[in-house]
Amino acid sequence: MKTMIRLEAASFSYDEADSSKTALDDINLEFCEGEFIGIAGHNGSGKSTLAKLLNGLLLPTKGDVTVLGMNTKNENEIKEIRRNVGMVFQNPDNQMIATIVEEDVAFGPENLGKPPYEIRDTVDESLALVGMAEYKDKRPSQLSGGQKQRIAIAGVLAMKPKCIIFDESTAMLDPQGRKELLDTMHRLNAEEGVTIIHITHYMEELITASRIIALNEGKVAFDKTPRDAFSDLSALSPLNLAAPEVVQIADGLKIAGFPIEGTALSCEELVEAIWQLKQSL
Amino acid sequence: MNDITVGQYYPVDSPMHRLDPRTKLKGVFLYVMGLFFVNNLYGYGIAFILLCVCVACSKVPISYVLRSLKPILMVIVFTSIINLVWTQGNVVWQMGFIKITDSGISLAANMAARLVLIITGSSLLTLTTTTVALTDGIEMLLRKVPLLSKVSHEIGMMMSIALSFIPTLTEELDRIVKAQKSRGADFESGNIAARAKAMIPILVPLFVSAIQRASELAMAMESRCYTGGTNRTRMKELKYRPADHLSMTCLVAALAACYFTKALV
Numbered sequence: 392m393k394t395m396i397r398l399e400a401a402s403f404s405y406d407e408a409d410s411s412k413t414a415l416d417d418i419n420l421e422f423c424e425g426e427f428i429g430i431a432g433h434n435g436s437g438k439s440t441l442a443k444l445l446n447g448l449l450l451p452t453k454g455d456v457t458v459l460g461m462n463t464k465n466e467n468e469i470k471e472i473r474r475n476v477g478m479v480f481q482n483p484d485n486q487m488i489a490t491i492v493e494e495d496v497a498f499g500p501e502n503l504g505k506p507p508y509e510i511r512d513t514v515d516e517s518l519a520l521v522g523m524a525e526y527k528d529k530r531p532s533q534l535s536g537g538q539k540q541r542i543a544i545a546g547v548l549a550m551k552p553k554c555i556i557f558d559e560s561t562a563m564l565d566p567q568g569r570k571e572l573l574d575t576m577h578r579l580n581a582e583e584g585v586t587i588i589h590i591t592h593y594m595e596e597l598i599t600a601s602r603i604i605a606l607n608e609g610k611v612a613f614d615k616t617p618r619d620a621f622s623d624l625s626a627l628s629p630l631n632l633a634a635p636e637v638v639q640i641a642d643g644l645k646i647a648g649f650p651i652e653g654t655a656l657s658c659e660e661l662v663e664a665i666w667q668l669k670q671s672l
Numbered sequence: 673m674n675d676i677t678v679g680q681y682y683p684v685d686s687p688m689h690r691l692d693p694r695t696k697l698k699g700v701f702l703y704v705m706g707l708f709f710v711n712n713l714y715g716y717g718i719a720f721i722l723l724c725v726c727v728a729c730s731k732v733p734i735s736y737v738l739r740s741l742k743p744i745l746m747v748i749v750f751t752s753i754i755n756l757v758w759t760q761g762n763v764v765w766q767m768g769f770i771k772i773t774d775s776g777i778s779l780a781a782n783m784a785a786r787l788v789l790i791i792t793g794s795s796l797l798t799l800t801t802t803t804v805a806l807t808d809g810i811e812m813l814l815r816k817v818p819l820l821s822k823v824s825h826e827i828g829m830m831m832s833i834a835l836s837f838i839p840t841l842t843e844e845l846d847r848i849v850k851a852q853k854s855r856g857a858d859f860e861s862g863n864i865a866a867r868a869k870a871m872i873p874i875l876v877p878l879f880v881s882a883i884q885r886a887s888e889l890a891m892a893m894e895s896r897c898y899t900g901g902t903n904r905t906r907m908k909e910l911k912y913r914p915a916d917h918l919s920m921t922c923l924v925a926a927l928a929a930c931y932f933t934k935a936l937v
């Protein structure tokens with residue numbers, strides 16, 4: 392697989408005078424094209440700082456971040472980097488630029504200097520991709536939180552990015568809005584081949600990720616598949632991360648003396664495992 | 673709270689609505705300027721007919737157009753009375769120390785007619801133009817103003833962001849007021865000084881949140897490749913159509929007619 396983003400010994404400190412107070416400390420990571428990567432960590436673990444390093448909103452104080460071979464420190468390539476790596480933020484209200492939905496979606500391609508007829512096409516296409524085509528003439532204030540976040544995604548998609556970072560984009564949404572957003576992420580990943588980097592502290596949102604990277608105190612605590620990550624719950628608790636409900640139930644059953652095979656990640660898997668256990672008894 | 677609209681846009685499809693916002697902005701500017709040169713009944717007659725034609729073309733109900741006069745009705749009445757009483761000239765009517773002169777009457781009538789025409793004329797602009805089109809039009813027109821051409825994009829961007837954040841900040845204000853009230857804040861009693869002081873716990877959090885929002889928005893704009901106005905294109909470009917040229921010609925002709933009515937008196 393082709394490398395999308397690579398971090399080499401990247402460190403970041405918000406305090407310019409004292410670089411020993413690091414928000415991120417010596418991070419080495421590689422994100423590949425087409426992956427669905429979950430980044431988890433409690434408040435202050437450095438996950439939002441990491442997100443901002445990935446498209447050059449912040450530059451590493453030590454080490455390098457390269458996007459498709461372009462270093463984020465290179466000012467001439469920053470526009471190309473940001474076109475390829477889009478970002479959806481936490482608060483839907485603070486990322487709407489225009490007063491009309493379609494004008495907001497057009498903001499990115501307008502900045503790239505695309506001709507008007509081409510912008511029109513990409514805007515309609517992007518809105519259709521997130522299922523918001525019929526809302527194009529609405530005001531953002533008339534939409535729900537989940538819908539606003541989908542408009543934000545459309546705004547990013549209009550730049551035709553290879554990768555989208557979701558920086559705690561589900562945190563301010565109700566369960567319905569979170570589900571809508573997660574479905575959209577997975578669809579973009581599966582059908583459009585967009586690399587997704589999803590930053591969250593809800594572990595159940597990462598069950599279907601291809602990889603989970605946990606951060607703690609500015610360092611990578613682990614980088615595993617969900618199945619491996621949830622097979623050892625004792626590794627999660629020092630990171631202040633709560634395992635998904637299904638995993639917790641399975642773990643509780645094991646402790647109570649029911650030896651369930653493997654690590655169940657979904658309700659179906661857990662039912663299957665319990666069924667098999669019952670048959671073997 | 674959610675459906676707050678700035679200005680007073682009246683959503684119908686009419687020839688007036690379809691005009692380029694630049695044409696309408698320039699038109700209102702010329703109309704207002706032109707009115708200051710008019711000084712006789714014929715001139716006002718032409719200006720009034722012109723306005724009536726524009727209102728008819730806009731398909732906005734007359735009652736809607738006249739509503740814009742309500743807030744300044746007092747101003748018109750007040751200035752008329754002042755002009756009537758304070759102007760020197762040949763006394764037409766006298767009661768005690770109040771003298772009404774012929775030049776007073778003509779000045780008062782002039783001012784009232786001017787104010788009514790200016791206000792209705794410019795409100796027709798906001799009634800028939802969306803805020804988006806209006807800010808776009810202003811941005812494009814400022815490009816041609818010598819000192820402002822370099823910052824025309826920034827001014828346009830600032831206006832449209834300010835407009836798009838009004839609903840968000842109104843909601844925020846509402847939330848802060850409720851939060852402070854629920855903790856026992858009192859905004860209704862006391863004299864003006866006490867009430868002004870009670871505003872501080874509302875304004876400080878509102879400003880803090882506005883600044884935080886602004887910094888987050890700046891981040892969002894940057895991550896969407898925003899680097900200012902250079903090399904930026906627009907999805908909806910403003911284009912003058914034949915109707916724009918035609919209406920501009922008619923307007924200039926009517927205003928010229930207004931001006932030359934001077935020769936008639």
